[in-house]
Amino acid sequence: MLKEKAYAKINLFLDVLAKRDDFYHDLEMVMAPIALHDTLRFTKTEKADIEIISNIKITERKEDNLVYRVAHFMMETFQLDAGLKIIIDKQIPMAAGLAGGSANAAATLRGINRLFKLNLSLQKLAEIGAQFGSDIPYCIYNRLCIARGKGEQLFFLKNTLKAPVLIVVPPLEVSTKKVYETVDMKEVNNRKITTMTNAIYNRNYSLMVQELYNALEPFTFTLFPEVKKLKETIAAFNVEGVLMSGSGPALFVFHKDKNQRTEIINSLPNETRVIMTKIKA
Numbered sequence: 001m002l003k004e005k006a007y008a009k010i011n012l013f014l015d016v017l018a019k020r021d022d023f024y025h026d027l028e029m030v031m032a033p034i035a036l037h038d039t040l041r042f043t044k045t046e047k048a049d050i051e052i053i054s055n056i057k058i059t060e061r062k063e064d065n066l067v068y069r070v071a072h073f074m075m076e077t078f079q080l081d082a083g084l085k086i087i088i089d090k091q092i093p094m095a096a097g098l099a100g101g102s103a104n105a106a107a108t109l110r111g112i113n114r115l116f117k118l119n120l121s122l123q124k125l126a127e128i129g130a131q132f133g134s135d136i137p138y139c140i141y142n143r144l145c146i147a148r149g150k151g152e153q154l155f156f157l158k159n160t161l162k163a164p165v166l167i168v169v170p171p172l173e174v175s176t177k178k179v180y181e182t183v184d185m186k187e188v189n190n191r192k193i194t195t196m197t198n199a200i201y202n203r204n205y206s207l208m209v210q211e212l213y214n215a216l217e218p219f220t221f222t223l224f225p226e227v228k229k230l231k232e233t234i235a236a237f238n239v240e241g242v243l244m245s246g247s248g249p250a251l252f253v254f255h256k257d258k259n260q261r262t263e264i265i266n267s268l269p270n271e272t273r274v275i276m277t278k279i280k281a
Contacts (some may be wrong), residue, residue: 001041002042004107004114006107007036007037008033008092008100009031009135010167010245010252011245012030012200012208012211013191013211014027014029015188015193016188016215020150024134025150026149027149027150029148029151030146030157031144031147032144032279034277034279035278038103039089040107040111042085044084046082047083049083051084053088054088054089056094058094066101066133067086067104069105070108070132073131073132074128090104096174096249097247097248098245098246102136102138106139106140106142110140122140126141141154144159145157157200161279162278162279163205163254164276164277165278165279166254166255166275167276168251169275170230170272174247178223179219180216182223189215206240210241214243216246217231217248227248230249230251230268231251237260239255242254
């Protein structure tokens with residue numbers, strides 16, 4: 001049995017630059033991996049099939065699972081002469097803006113590459129992953145980076161970034177597609193990414209949290225006002241920084257005061273999921 005960890009991500013900066021002809025958007029982002037992760041275990045089987053076992057139901061049909069689709073592609077493309085059993089221990093909330101599905105798909109690509117000794121480079125795995133999702137190339141590497149285009153153009157930042165982060169997830173599932181469909185470019189307030197990247201380069205924590213930005217927030221807030229209310233509740237504690245990740249609904253909170261973090265957690269509705277983790281970059 002072979003094991004791969006699939007790490008969640010947060011967007012420290014997310015700007016929407018333009019709408020593309022292929023119905024996607026050109027983005028400019030700073031993405032960071034966090035310690036929160038799913039664990040995937042891979043085993044070869046004699047039966048020529050792909051079996052997926054998960055502690056949480058991911059899709060109604062196995063064939064709709066991104067992990068299955070990626071695994072099936074690899075088995076067919078490289079004519080792998082065995083079946084595959086994949087066990088998924090899911091800890092990343094689904095449809096939350098944390099790239100849980102993409103992280104699982106990326107872990108599957110890495111896992112199959114190792115299990116069947118394909119010796120494919122990470123770059124090649126990222127190219128394959130890009131066919132299935134814009135966040136998968138990033139999740140192949142799990143490194144602090146600038147991402148452009150649909151998210152597949154990666155420019156790695158050499159500096160490390162260490163900080164505790166609180167993940168707050170309301171009981172909602174947000175469709176990324178639906179959020180982007182509501183984006184009106186006339187209402188997007190574009191910002192320069194360089195202040196954020198300079199803050200990271202200079203290890204200026206105060207400036208980094210000051211420069212947190214997500215252009216998708218107003219559009220998700222319109223669709224889901226409860227996410228906006230949750231952010232306002234957290235911000236009322238005068239935290240150092242709070243921002244929605246991706247298209248939401250997950251929020252991440254920077255605040256070094258442990259006692260106040262406990263107060264924030266205790267103030268949240270019971271059905272809200274709270275995860276204490278850290279940036280892994």
